[in-house]
Amino acid sequence: MHTMEHTPSPARRRPIAGLVALAALAAVAFAAWLAERPPAPLAEDAPEAGFSATRAWPHLEKIAGGGPTPVGSPGGDRIRDYLVGRLAALGLEPEVQTGVGARSFGSAIVSGLTENVVARIPGTASTGQVVLAAHYDSTTTTPGTSDDKASVAAILEIVRALRAGGEQPRNDLVILLSDGEEPGLLGAESFAAHHPLAKAGGVVINLEGPGNGAPSAVYNVTPGGTGLTGVFAASPYPVGESALIGIYRQTGFHSDLTTLEEHGFIGVDLGTAGGRAYYHHPRDTVANFDPAVLQMHGANGLALTRAALAADLPRLREPSDAAFFSAFGAVVRIPGALILPLAVLGALVVLAFAVLARVRRAASLPGMGLAVLTAAAPAGLAYAAGDRLWPLLGLLRPGYARMVYGEPYRPDLYRLALIALALALVWGWFVLLRRRFGPVALSVGALAWLAVAGVGLAGAMPGMFYYGALPALAGGLAGIAALFLNGRRPLLGRGSAHLALAVQTAAAAVGVVLLTTGARTFAAFGLALAATVMVLLVLAAFAALPVLAAATPAAAATAATPDTAATPATPTAPTTPATAGASEGPGAARSLQGRLRAAAGPVGAAVLAVALVAAGLVYDQFDGQRPEAAHLAYVLDGESGQAHWVTSDERLHPWAAGLTPEVSGSWTLPLPYGMSPAHTGKAVAAGLPAPEVSVLSRRQEGAETVTRVRVRSLRDAYQLNLHADRPARAGAIRVDGRPGVPLPQPEEEPGEGEWPFEAQFFAPPGAGVEFELRTSGAPTLLATDMTIGLDGLDGYRPRPATVDLTSSTGGLPTDAVVVVGRIRTP
Structure with missing residues (x-):
């Protein structure tokens, strides 16, 4: 037996080393995640001065x-x-x-x-x-x-x-x-x-x-x-x-x-x-x-x-x-005075890496420039994919569309799919362009985006600058070290390539930990905001690009020049029509085989992303413990006697669809925050008393009309709202004889609707709430009061066991009963 026949060739040893480095990066990221997990709860007999x-x-x-x-x-x-x-x-x-x-x-x-x-x-x-x-x-x-x-x-x-x-x-x-x-x-x-x-x-x-x-x-x-x-x-x-x-x-x-x-x-x-x-x-x-x-x-x-x-x-x-x-359980604090200098330093180090790569003929200026431009493709595709993921899931499973905070009960498989997709996009970009621009040029292009992000964020959002600046600084230094270690005369002989990869892996760990941790942090906002998460994951993959390059087999064994990230100082010749269209025969077959091996990583990651989404749809099923949700409310106009079922859901659940079959048209009755329902349906008018709106006094002070009005609920409402057909410039709110509280000024200019002024009051006393409004001209007023609970209303069918209340969002809460009352002048 000839042992030499079983010894991996250098071309094969390098991808193996790269895969080991890639596994090490994944292990570091996983360890960072584990460091954020909660500890076991302490028992009742824990030390008295501690928390149990x-x-x-x-x-x-x-x-x-x-x-x-x-x-x-x-x-x-x-x-x-x-x-x-x-x-x-x-x-x-x-x-x-x-x-x-x-x-x-x-x-x-x-x-x-x-x-x-x-x-x-x-x-x-x-x-x-x-x-x-x-x-x-x-x-x-x-x-x-x-x-x-x-x-x-x-x-x-x-x-x-x-x-x-x-x-x-x-x-x-x-x-x-x-x-x-x-x-x-x-x-x-x-x-x-x-x-x-x-x-x-x-x-x-x-x-x-x-x-x-x-x-x-x-x-x-x-x-x-x-x-x-x-x-x-x-x-x-x-x-x-x-x-x-x-x-x-x-x-x-x-x-x-x-x-x-x-x-x-x-x-x-x-x-x-x-x-x-x-x-x-x-x-x-x-x-x-x-x-x-x-x-x-x-x-x-x-x-x-x-x-x-x-x-x-x-x-x-x-x-x-x-x-x-x-x-990893430690806090790193960077003083504000160092934020911009560190961001600029990161950019200068990446620039120095690019200059050294050109001097040592590891990359060309056009190649590096085009690498920077083309790196926008995976970033843009990642953002678009993250932005469309939640709507896509809502199409595949309509119940997701009614989860108002854009997050399923069990999102972990979907989040893993985002990681796999980001990896596929960046790795695929590298494989497609490696032979044309060379791995060093693509590394410069990826780091350039991190450097630009660091400088831009230092000026616009300083608290985020480290997402770009620190990975760019670490990656640039590692790239410079790799160029020296893998030069035409390696400093450590055959061991230089492995040392260079170790240095690049350690540098990549900085970006991977920072950016995947950031992605987990932003994931708290839900899958509906996955676009930001995807950008962070792409930046993490950019930081890890030297390791991805090392894990990628050579595309073609017959290439005229070496094509491996393990020797970044070696220039890579662009693919020419002559070399691209290799003649048929063993060399062409080996070339195709090499390209298929090179594509295995990104294609596998893409397939994994799709499989994880499919598995997430199977795993995260609605059931009695994790039900679907549906929004429904009832609105009664106390003056006209007209009543409606309303919902804020764009995608109707069948339970609510029977009561709200109509797409909302010109809705005129005021609801909280100027809300207009998505769907409505006629309802039987209930015998509910409307809130009293009593004008106590009205006087003119210069160009302003000062109106004092008392609003009182006759059905023990949870919430009272006063609406006016014009904005109030100032005023006060009084309850139970207490000193008046100044009426806050709106944060935003009122809209163009029929009722631009809205004042909500929660937990109103039985005697009502007094409002004083200063307006330009005498206002038309009306009020709404709100209780919670639809039971007993004619036509209402209780929710099935698999349908729950929609989470509150600050607008009209689900199961609200709203009654509109008009002015009553003494």
Whole structure:
């Protein structure tokens, strides 16, 4: 037996080494993901000064074990009383702050009567106060286990841990368990505007629940509070990155920290970032919440609070914002002054790599230029594929179209499909163009995109700059090292190629970890926003391109010049018509065979992506535990007696389609946030009393008409809305004889609709709500009141067991009964 016949040739050894390097990169990325998983929950007998999810769990069962508890509901009152009792049992003196909060969202005014639970622990040498906050109300569609009752239960355990052994904090601690967050941050607004403790400002640790799964991550840090990243680093399980902050602030999502920030506080939002499908969902129950997630959330919340309580709080305010990210349980913080220099350095290193590649004849200038241009193709295709994935899934499974936050119950296979597709696009781009431009030129093209992204983000969104700058810097340095190691006279002989690949793999790991971690972070927004995730994954594949190149077999054994990434210093001749059209025979056969081997990687990744999507459709089936959703509401015009069934669903479920068969045309009755239904159907008018709209007075002050109007529900409404046919320039809201709360100015100019002014009031008292409006001319007014629950209405058929309520989105909630009332003049 001749052993030489079984020894792999150099051409085959290189792809094997590349595949090993590729597997190593995948293992590093997987390890980074594992580092973000929650720990096992600590038992009841855990150290008293630590956080135990087992000890917190009974609180969660008590406050989240029932149905929805929106602001003003009897269930909310029971939670309020429980919280007061538990804080008192811990030796605090809690108070219930009852007040009116009012804010604007878009062109609408949102207000309501709230009851915050507030307590204080004085510090021994206070430099300010730390506000530990969460909200105890839910939307009308969910028990709110993750949003935000798990955080409330965690705070009760955090306070117990802080009180254990007589621990006395340096700084003052204020516990704020707010009410009315879901309709519009109303409890936090009431606290910030009217409570004496709010006048001193402070640092906020706000615990939230954007989903019901791990990890517990910092997703927002207020501007000017960069020093809080040091507090964040004290977490036992730190997860978070500054890249998410700018995106979060542009999405329209808010938390209680939003309004506290407007009143001078700085702080962080810490939230459970997984399980987006359960956000505001009827199945956000205790049974669907993992104790391990509570352990991570509460332990991080306790550590953040302890670190803030021990800090010199004024020093946490920093004028410039830093970039930060977490990886493998550590937090990396980059001062704001270094962001632009690092981005420029990354670009200069990539430029130096390109110059050296040209000098050493490893790549041509035209080849590198065309590589940069053609690299737009995989990035653009990836963005388009991510943008169309959720609509495509909605076509294949119509129930997905009614999941309003664009996320299925079990999205993991779909997310793996995105990874496979990004890999296929970048790897396919490389295989198609490798023989024409050469692997070094394509590496320069990929790194150029990372470098440009780093510089651009440093100027536009500094918190995201590291997505491009750090992979470009690492990749450029590794490329330069590889050119020296694989030159015509290798520094280490035959071992130079392996050392070069090791260096490039280590550099690629920087980009792969940063960008795949970022992709997982942005995945928290749901598959509907997969386009951004796909771009990050393509950038990760760009960072890994030298490893992909090394894992790609030579396309043709008969090529005139070597075609391998293991020897990047060797120039690769462009394919000419003569060489492309090889004559028939053994050489041509070997050439075709080589090209098929080279295409195996990208084709396999593409096939895997399709298979994963198909498997996801099989795996993520709707059933009794994970039902479909359908939106339906009832609207009655109290004056005309006309009634309609309405839905916001574009794709109708058969259960709702029978009641709403008509595509909505010219809808004139006002609904929350100027909503127009997607489909309607005639309904039997119910004998429901319309809200009273009584004009108390009207006077002229210069060019303005001042109108005082009282709106009162005759059916114990959850929500009252006042609408006017012209905008209000100023005014006030009064309840129960309390001092008036100024009418907030809309964030946006009202639209051109018939009712451009809208003021919502939640949890209205039986005596009604008084509004004062200053308008140009006398307004025409009407009001709507809203209750929740369709049972008893003529023609209504209860939902099947496999159809659930649609998650709340801030518009007209599902199962709402809306009655419209007109002016009644005294």
